[in-house]
Amino acid sequence: xxxxxxxxxxxxxxxxxxxxxxxxxxxxxxxxxxxxxxxxxxxxxxxxxxxxxxxxxxxxxxxxxxxxxxxxxxxxxxxxxxxxxxxxxxxxxxxxxxxxxxxxxxxxxxxxxxxxxxxxxxxxxxxxxxxxxxxxxxxxxxxxxxxxxxxxxxxxxxxxxxxxxxxxxxxxxxxxxxxxxxxxxxxxxxxxxxxxxxxxxxxxxxxxxxxxxxxxxxxxxxxxxxxxxxxxxxxxxxxxxx
Amino acid sequence: xxxxxxxxxxxxxxxxxxxxxxxxxxxxxxxxxxxxxxxxxxxxxxxxxxxxxxxxxxxxxxxxxxxxxxxxxxxxxxxxxxxxxxxxxxxxxxxxxxxxxxxxxxxxxxxxxxxxxxxxxxxxxxxxxxxxxxxxxxxxxxxxxxxxxxxxxxxxxxxxxxxxxxxxxxxxxxxxxxxxxxxxxxxxxxxxxxxxxxxxxxxxxxxxxxxxxxxxxxxxxxxxxxxxxxxxxxxxxxxxxxxx
Numbered sequence: 001x002x003x004x005x006x007x008x009x010x011x012x013x014x015x016x017x018x019x020x021x022x023x024x025x026x027x028x029x030x031x032x033x034x035x036x037x038x039x040x041x042x043x044x045x046x047x048x049x050x051x052x053x054x055x056x057x058x059x060x061x062x063x064x065x066x067x068x069x070x071x072x073x074x075x076x077x078x079x080x081x082x083x084x085x086x087x088x089x090x091x092x093x094x095x096x097x098x099x100x101x102x103x104x105x106x107x108x109x110x111x112x113x114x115x116x117x118x119x120x121x122x123x124x125x126x127x128x129x130x131x132x133x134x135x136x137x138x139x140x141x142x143x144x145x146x147x148x149x150x151x152x153x154x155x156x157x158x159x160x161x162x163x164x165x166x167x168x169x170x171x172x173x174x175x176x177x178x179x180x181x182x183x184x185x186x187x188x189x190x191x192x193x194x195x196x197x198x199x200x201x202x203x204x205x206x207x208x209x210x211x212x213x214x215x216x217x218x219x220x221x222x223x224x225x226x227x228x229x230x231x232x233x234x235x236x237x238x239x240x241x242x
Numbered sequence: 243x244x245x246x247x248x249x250x251x252x253x254x255x256x257x258x259x260x261x262x263x264x265x266x267x268x269x270x271x272x273x274x275x276x277x278x279x280x281x282x283x284x285x286x287x288x289x290x291x292x293x294x295x296x297x298x299x300x301x302x303x304x305x306x307x308x309x310x311x312x313x314x315x316x317x318x319x320x321x322x323x324x325x326x327x328x329x330x331x332x333x334x335x336x337x338x339x340x341x342x343x344x345x346x347x348x349x350x351x352x353x354x355x356x357x358x359x360x361x362x363x364x365x366x367x368x369x370x371x372x373x374x375x376x377x378x379x380x381x382x383x384x385x386x387x388x389x390x391x392x393x394x395x396x397x398x399x400x401x402x403x404x405x406x407x408x409x410x411x412x413x414x415x416x417x418x419x420x421x422x423x424x425x426x427x428x429x430x431x432x433x434x435x436x437x438x439x440x441x442x443x444x445x446x447x448x449x450x451x452x453x454x455x456x457x458x459x460x461x462x463x464x465x466x467x468x469x470x471x472x473x474x475x476x477x478x479x480x481x482x483x484x485x486x
Binding site for chain 2: 074087098
């Protein structure tokens, strides 16, 4: 893995003649979690997909660059709301999917260590259908870590989980992805307040930078300042929507 | 439960059949009753078995060849836009042609024996196999493709590791359809020109007013098709992602 770079995203996107988002400038600090918070349809997923080099159906003009000048899209790992586990493959095969797709030799030791770290050793040879939602998302996280990329793009990966499992996954992800440049796209102010080292609210009018709580992330679920931030983020979202 | 209901349905159908025969008093060369058909079947069991074997060989070779060709075609279509533009309309056109009309031609080209019947079976199942597998290949969940893209997978390895496995359930349903259609193809081939097989036996019996033997041959064909369908269903259960 190359050291985690800063990431600069500058530009605007449109579909046909309709603007998807106005010119905006977002910088992701190296080795930090940036939370991009916004309602549905403001284009936050498009921002993430553009960074990942995925099709968006939109015309983008601008630049996406890393501070070390190396290409971005081939150094990202991607995790979505849907765990995207292949239903016909076992947990172990899903975790090592990247190497199999690239025709590389699978580092079995590393794979098994990551599976153990996600507390999935007993489920190694199970198919995804036999796992709970939280376990499936842990497999997806192990698969993301297996890729060992300096930039990690998370598109609402925890939003389909129940509250307790979600908090557990947030802790686990924050710990596991330490030192990487992470972009977390979310519509949940509580998630942004817990995990963001930088918090940016995205609306139709553009980006608003918000002050993250002072405690180091991941913050406790009942940390007062975190709850306060959560409240003010929600207020901001509602005001901007009005 | 499943077997019980199948048994009940069979008994019911036999009952209706017998009732029609008894009530209408139709002569047996018009509509033989179930008891007579069973008796005829038993008397001619070796004859029927011999012809069933011929038809079975035609159908199985046809299934294997048709599946192979269909899979290859679907892969080519999924892989290349040019193939889609050039081949897809032709594929639909071949389906618009009545296979009955082609049967004499195939007999002319491939002769009186096994291969014209295999060709008929292939022709009739080629389209369902190709089109179901092709649909499956084109409907890979986009999330998988996105993920593969961020993993720098080549399109070849995406095809092999993601698109083909994701399309196997579709291929399985195509093969199950094919198992029902293939015997029809082989029998049409036999009708047009042959000296053996269940289709031949049916025509022969019909021509000699041995309607009971014709019924026996026809029912044998029906049972054969059902057995084939069940076998293919079991063989493809894993592909379809069903638990055993």
